[in-house]
Amino acid sequence: MQDHKNKIDPNSEVETTGHQWDDDEGYPLKEFNNPLPKWWLYTFYATIIWAIVYWVLYPAWPLPNGNTEGMLGWTQKKQLAEEIRVAKEAQKPFDNKLASLSLEEINKDNSLLQYAISGGKAIFGDNCAPCHGSGGVGSKAHGFPTLVDDDWIFGGTLADINETVQNGRTGAMPAHLESADGAFTQAQVNDLAEYVLSISNQSHDAVKAGRGDTLFHGEASCNACHGDNGRGSLKDTFDGERLDKATGAPNLTDAVWLYGGSRETITQTIARGRTGKMPAWGEGFEGFGRQLDPLSIKQVVLYVHSLGGGQ
């Protein structure tokens, strides 16, 4: 490598840095001293100026006690608070109407209903979906009811759903087998199961089912909750009287089951009982460690009501 200062390359007439290699063949490799393109250079200067302006306006340099705060006083936290304020402001007219109107009134106002359902969907996803599944499909394995059909346990009107969400519900199916503190033998439990299979139109043993029928309406008094026809506390009667729907005894004659309708599952349900629990979400309850505010409850009730089975 040789060093020749500021020569002009005779072929291209460009200034070189003087660095030159491999010239033993007569075709040397030279380092041209081309100036930077102007657009590039000015863009570079602009970014430097931009950086200085940024340091002045925004938080930038770390200091022993924190950092430079910038003239605009901008922080991410302030921006978040502002965004939330703006969103709340935009929701306010809707929220005020939601708060002042009853569930039935909201249900009739289409634009307000759409607003409530969108909000309810998010609230449902955050709080209810863990048990009832995304979209309210439920889970048979754990007895979490599906909310998308029109088969209800405690009722599917707006008022019923509201009651369920506000105050919670507890299943009250007692255990019947002796070893589970019940009053019946395994054979009697099996008879009852056969009877339930018979009224739900599944294959069953007619003799056992006959004995189960007697127990159902007699000693075990299943009909006191499930009704004389086994059609559940919502639809059936006991001794000619309408049943209290707050009992939540399901209809045993249809194909919809909370825990499952196989012989094994029905026997298990009768033997051990079921005490499924829907937590209370209304104010004053702390059963689930969390609460929903009244506005959220309204929205989630309207959402569940809209899922397909609302009455």
Added chain:
Amino acid sequence: MKHATIEKSIPLMSILTLLMVMVGGLVEIVPLFLIESTIENVSGVRPYTPLELKGRDIYIREGCYNCHSQMIRPFRDEAERYGHYSLAAESKYDHPFQWGSKRTGPDLARVGGKYSSLWHQEHMRNPRNLVPESVMPSYSWLEKDALDYADVGDRMSALSMVGVPYTENQIKNAIADLEAQATPDSDTEAIMSRYDEKIPLDNFDGNPKKITELDALVAYLQVLGTMVDFSSQQAKAQ
């Protein structure tokens, strides 16, 4: 100073290079010494219990961080979905921390207490049993594999060397505390006095007979984001 002068003098160039590197180094290193002023002063953050710590190890072993971050950023959509944005103080005992923004699955910074342990058991067995559209793999072996926790005390000693304030008493009783937390009907007074009144206590894997890897993992998930009480005014100020 002409560039040619610098380029041709090795000692001069070395000195100037060193100065330049020092500026870069200072910008990166100085904030580390000022970190005390960066971490919010909130109460409630405590080191993980032995069971939670083992759960955290499983979380890292299974690569959960590949899809789940633990950092709620201060944006409205995140605050609405996940809750209060994460504070630096909340991960001060995490080695390594689990921050990130790549979310194939949801952020888990505040998943603690959001679902029941029963939900987690079912979800680890097969996520699609509960969330039909989930792409999370099944982790069904966790509830079968016994948790190997003989080394948990050593792990706590190691963490205390990098600044996690485990007391000698906590390290000494690590195994007893781990067993107590996974067995809620045992005597849990001791572990609560050593850690916190509100540590999660449960049969996290639904099987009271055996302490499995699922016990540890669910215990860890159930404590995430629950240590700071955001309803208190002090936390709100941050």
